[in-house]
Structures are given as structure tokens and as C-alpha cells.
Amino acid sequence: xxxxxxxxxxxxxxxxxxxxxxxxxxxxxxxxxxxxxxxxxxxxxxxxxxxxxxxxxxxxxxxxxxxxxxxxxxxxxxxxxxxxxxxxxxxxxxxxxxxxxxxxxxxxxxxxxxxxxxxxxxxxxxxxxxxxxxxxxxxxxxxxxxxxxxxxxxxxxxxxxxxxxxxxxxxxxxxxxxxxxxxxxxxxxxxxxxxxxxxxxxxxxxxxxxxxxxxxxxxxxxxxxxxxxxxxxxxxxxxxxxxxxxxx
Amino acid sequence: xxxxxxxxxxxxxxxxxxxxxxxxxxxxxxxxxxxxxxxxxxxxxxxxxxxxxxxxxxxxxxxxxxxxxxxxxxxxxxxxxxxxxxxxxxxxxxxxxxxxxxxxxxxxxxxxxxxxxxxxxxxxxxxxxxxxxxxxxxxxxxxxxxxxxxxxxxxxxxxxxxxxxxxxxxxxxxxxxxxxxxxxxxxxxxxxxxxxxxxxxxxxxxxxxxxxxxxxxxxxxxxxxxxxxxxxxxxxxxxxxxxxxxxxxxxxxxxxxxxxxxxxxxxxxxxxxxxxxxxxxxxxxxxxx
Numbered sequence: 001x002x003x004x005x006x007x008x009x010x011x012x013x014x015x016x017x018x019x020x021x022x023x024x025x026x027x028x029x030x031x032x033x034x035x036x037x038x039x040x041x042x043x044x045x046x047x048x049x050x051x052x053x054x055x056x057x058x059x060x061x062x063x064x065x066x067x068x069x070x071x072x073x074x075x076x077x078x079x080x081x082x083x084x085x086x087x088x089x090x091x092x093x094x095x096x097x098x099x100x101x102x103x104x105x106x107x108x109x110x111x112x113x114x115x116x117x118x119x120x121x122x123x124x125x126x127x128x129x130x131x132x133x134x135x136x137x138x139x140x141x142x143x144x145x146x147x148x149x150x151x152x153x154x155x156x157x158x159x160x161x162x163x164x165x166x167x168x169x170x171x172x173x174x175x176x177x178x179x180x181x182x183x184x185x186x187x188x189x190x191x192x193x194x195x196x197x198x199x200x201x202x203x204x205x206x207x208x209x210x211x212x213x214x215x216x217x218x219x220x221x222x223x224x225x226x227x228x229x230x231x232x233x234x235x236x237x238x239x240x241x242x243x244x245x246x247x248x
Numbered sequence: 249x250x251x252x253x254x255x256x257x258x259x260x261x262x263x264x265x266x267x268x269x270x271x272x273x274x275x276x277x278x279x280x281x282x283x284x285x286x287x288x289x290x291x292x293x294x295x296x297x298x299x300x301x302x303x304x305x306x307x308x309x310x311x312x313x314x315x316x317x318x319x320x321x322x323x324x325x326x327x328x329x330x331x332x333x334x335x336x337x338x339x340x341x342x343x344x345x346x347x348x349x350x351x352x353x354x355x356x357x358x359x360x361x362x363x364x365x366x367x368x369x370x371x372x373x374x375x376x377x378x379x380x381x382x383x384x385x386x387x388x389x390x391x392x393x394x395x396x397x398x399x400x401x402x403x404x405x406x407x408x409x410x411x412x413x414x415x416x417x418x419x420x421x422x423x424x425x426x427x428x429x430x431x432x433x434x435x436x437x438x439x440x441x442x443x444x445x446x447x448x449x450x451x452x453x454x455x456x457x458x459x460x461x462x463x464x465x466x467x468x469x470x471x472x473x474x475x476x477x478x479x480x481x482x483x484x485x486x487x488x489x490x491x492x493x494x495x496x497x498x499x500x501x502x503x504x505x506x507x508x509x510x511x512x513x514x515x516x517x518x519x520x521x522x523x524x525x526x527x528x529x530x531x532x533x534x535x536x537x
Contacts, residue, residue, distance in 0.1 A: 021446075021448045022447065023450045077376075080378075082375075082379050084534075104374065105378075109301075110301075118294075118297055123378075127293060
């Protein structure tokens with residue numbers, strides 16, 4: 001049973017200016033009685049997500065659309081457990097893989113093999129699970145002996161190839177993507193696309209935020225439109241895309 | 249709700265699931281804070297990696313490598329030893345072991361506190377990209393300071409070998425002393441890490457407080473140089489207390505049982521207080537970054 005269920009989820013970011021960030025200010029404020037209350041009331045709060053409710057079940061491929069700042073990335077981060085909402089409930093059942101920043105935590109001084117382990121730990125794998133994947137990653141990246149060298153000797157393309165291979169060496173039940181990822185030169189791009197296709201077909205639930213109508217039509221079977229942190233509409237991809245395009 | 253990113257065994261998922269539906273409140277917060285600590289413990293290889301990575305970063309590609317860090321500390325202690333040893337007219341054979349042991353321990357303690365303040369701020373890139381347990385990051389600082397201390401300990405050994413009779417078995421008592429310092433470093437890092445993430449002017453305040461603490465703690469001066477009220481006050485200096493747990497066994501001074509008991513009480517009290525704070529504010533850390 002794989003599912004994602006959000007009930008009335010709010011994510012509000014307090015924006016602290018230098019005054020609110022200041023411990024001195026808070027400390028001195030105690031003498032001033034009501035002034036603290038006044039300052040606290042004037043905190044600027046960005047309502048990144050407001051009362052979001054949705055539920056996804058096995059087979060759902062949800063595309064998130066909306067302008068920049070509509071809350072797409074924040075919603076993805078709530079689903080992958082990075083932001084715990086201030087109000088509301090989130091229930092995620094299943095192994096989650098969020099492929100947002102493929103190179104996060106990679107050590108430029110470490111060798112390719114070391115980084116397979118390091119990135120593996122970041123992704124929540126055990127050492128054993130990472131070691132089991134080494135052969136497959138070797139084969140996919142075609143980096144050969146380069147895997148024994150530190151990453152700083154890699155070209156940008158090679159680095160991306162390795163990062164892509166490690167991060168996609170998974171069988172997630174829930175796949176979370178911020179824009180469709182791709183990697184490398186044209187010859188490699190085909191391989192990467194094939195790999196992603198396998199991955200997306202195997203995942204039980206996919207949530208992807210994208211500006212590309214093409215990607216959304218290809219991958220998704222439903223879409224959700226976000227505007228200013230609110231879920232405006234959820235439904236068939238074409239209908240939601242049409243509505244989004246009409247609104248501009 | 250709680251998540252652990254990536255591939256987690258089904259057992260864990262079931263455990264989280266039952267927590268996810270607990271009503272919001274202290275019960276849930278405390279459970280999730282505990283789960284965070286467990287998660288950090290499970291990811292110990294990652295904590296070890298991050299700490300080593302930090303150390304390697306410091307002597308990256310320099311020819312002398314790790315020795316470089318140790319040499320700079322040795323030079324510092326040597327210079328201080330000859331100047332202050334002369335100034336206090338103390339015998340080098342008692343002053344230098346005291347200084348070498350004290351200075352290296354001080355650097356470990358001050359490192360844990362000062363760097364602990366920035367433990368979450370420095371980990372922003374990780375915390376905003378992956379659902380990692382928060383308590384991993386103060387643990388990383390503690391481990392990093394322990395590794396540095398192990399480097400510096402070579403100096404202490406050399407000084408002790410030159411000036412003191414061979415170390416007795418009682419020197420081993422400084423190992424539980426270091427363990428207590430590390431445990432306290434962890435809760436202080438967690439607590440100060442949260443406070444400093446929320447209040448960004450705290451780290452410099454802490455740094456100046458630590459500067460003052462350095463002068464009122466017997467690092468470069470001998471505790472028996474103090475008399476009267478000043479000597480009394482020394483009993484209330486937690487830095488002096490923890491320092492003596494590690495230093496005194498090394499330089500052949502015995503540590504009274506009361507010192508151990510106070511240190512253990514501070515460790516337990518601080519850990520409990522911090523745990524409650526952590527339960528309350530854990531989820532907010534990412535928002536403050």
C-alpha cells in the first residue's frame with residue numbers, strides 16, 4: 001500500500017529581519033513590556049502553502065503546475081519530509097526518493113567509489129545496499145578507472161553522469177522530481193532517458209513539478225494547479241494545463 | 249508526521265506511521281525528537297564521513313598534511329610555555345605539562361561550543377535538500393573536535409614523556425573525562441545550534457564569552473596561584489571542572505569524587521533540558537535557516 005495524504009497542510013515561513021534575528025533585541029525588549037508583542041505581531045510571514053489537501057494512491061502520477069513562487073517546490077519538500085508543516089497532517093507510506101539535488105553532499109576530494117557510499121548514506125542507504133549497487137553503477141556510468149580518482153579530476157559531464165547513476169540506482173515506491181532531470185552528452189542522454197523511463201514506470205506514485213507541458217503530458221495522469229500557496233484545481237492533465245495557460 | 253528519506257526498512261516505516269497519527273502535542277514531539285536521535289545514530293557512518301571531510305578540508309593537499317595542524321599547536325604551546333612559565337616564575341617541569349594538557353583540552357571544549365553554534369547554519373545545504381536527522385550535525389562537530397584533539401594529544405604525550413615520570417594507570421581516568429566532555433559538547437551544540445540559527449547575533453556573543461572563560465579558567469595559569477574568594481569562585485567555573493576531569497589524571501593529580509558527580513549531574517541535567525527544547529523546536533530548524 002503506497003499512498004500520500006495531505007490534510008489542511010500549512011507551511012508558513014517567518015521572515016526575520018535583522019531586528020527579529022537579534023538576541024540582544026529580544027533580551028532588551030523584556031524591559032519594554034508591550035513592545036515585544038508589537039514586534040512579534042509585525043513579523044512578516046510568507047504563506048508558502050495554505051490549507052493543501054490531496055491524496056494520491058498507487059498508480060497516480062501527479063504533475064504540479066503554477067508560476068514561480070506558487071509553492072511547487074515547497075510542496076515537494078513537504079512530501080519528502082524536509083519541511084514539517086506548521087499545521088495539518090502529512091502521511092506518506094512507501095519508500096520515498098526525492099531526486100531534487102543530485103550532487104548534494106558529494107565530496108570532490110573523494111574518489112568515485114567513495115562517493116557512491118557517501119551519496120548512498122545521504123539517500124538513507126546502508127553501506128551494504130550501496131555496495132550492492134556498485135556493479136550496476138560502474139556499468140551504467142562507463143567511467144571505468146576514473147572511479148578510482150577524486151571527483152575534482154572529473155569533467156562536468158562525468159560528474160553529472162555519476163551523480164545521476166547513484167541517485168537513480170533505486171527502486172522507489174514514491175518518486176519526487178523537481179523538473180525532469182537529465183544528464184550528459186547526447187549519446188549518454190539517450191541512456192539516461194531510458195533509465196528514467198524505467199524508473200518512472202516502476203514507481204507507484206510520482207509527483208513532479210515542471211514548467212514543461214510536454215513532460216507533464218508524457219509522464220503524468222493527473223495535474224494540480226497551485227497559485228499563491230493554494231491548491232486551485234486538481235484533475236486531468238490537459239484540463240489543468242489548459243486552465244493554467246489561459247490564466248497566463 | 250515524520251519521514252526518513254530514502255530507503256528505510258518496512259519496520260521503521262510502520263513505527264513512523266503510528267507516530268504520524270498521534271495528535272500534535274508534547275507526546276508526539278518527544279517521540280519524534282527521540283526518533284531523530286535514533287536516526288542520527290543509525291547514520292553514524294555519514295557523521296564520521298562528514299567529520300573527517302571537515303578535517304581533511306583543513307589540510308587538503310598540503311605536504312605536511314595532518315602534522316601541520318599539530319605543529320601549529322605545538323608552536324603555540326611552546327611559545328606560551330616559555331613566556332608565561334618565566335612570567336609566573338614556575339618550574340617548567342610542572343608548568344609545561346599543565347599548559348600543554350590544558351591548552352589542548354581547552355581548544356577541544358571551545359571548539360565544540362563555538363563551532364556547535366554554527367552546526368545547523370553550516371549544514372543548510374543538507375538540511376534544505378534532504379530529510380536528514382537534525383541531531384547528526386552537532387554530533388559531527390563533537391566528533392570533529394575529538395579528532396582534532398587526538399591530533400593534538402601527540403604534543404601532550406611528548407611533553408609528559410619529557411617532564412613527568414611515566415604515566416600511571418590513573419591517566420586512563422581521563423578517557424571517561426573526555427567522554428563526559430563529548431556528551432556535554434553534544435547537548436550544548438544541539439542547544440546552541442538551535443538558538444544561534446534563530447538568533448544570528450548569538451555566535452559572536454558566545455565567542456566573546458568563551459574568550460572571557462579562557463582567562464578565568466586555569467589554562468595558562470596554575471589553579472594554586474589563586475587564593476581567597478577568587479579560589480572559591482573557581483569551584484563554580486564549569487569549564488575548570490570539566491578541564492580538570494581530563495587534565496588532572498594526565499598530570500598525576502587525583503580528581504575528587506565530588507568533581508565527577510557534579511560533572512555527571514551537569515551532563516544529565518543539560519541533556520534532559522536540551523532534549524525538551526529539541527522536541528519543541530526540532531521541526532522549526534529548517535524554517536529558521
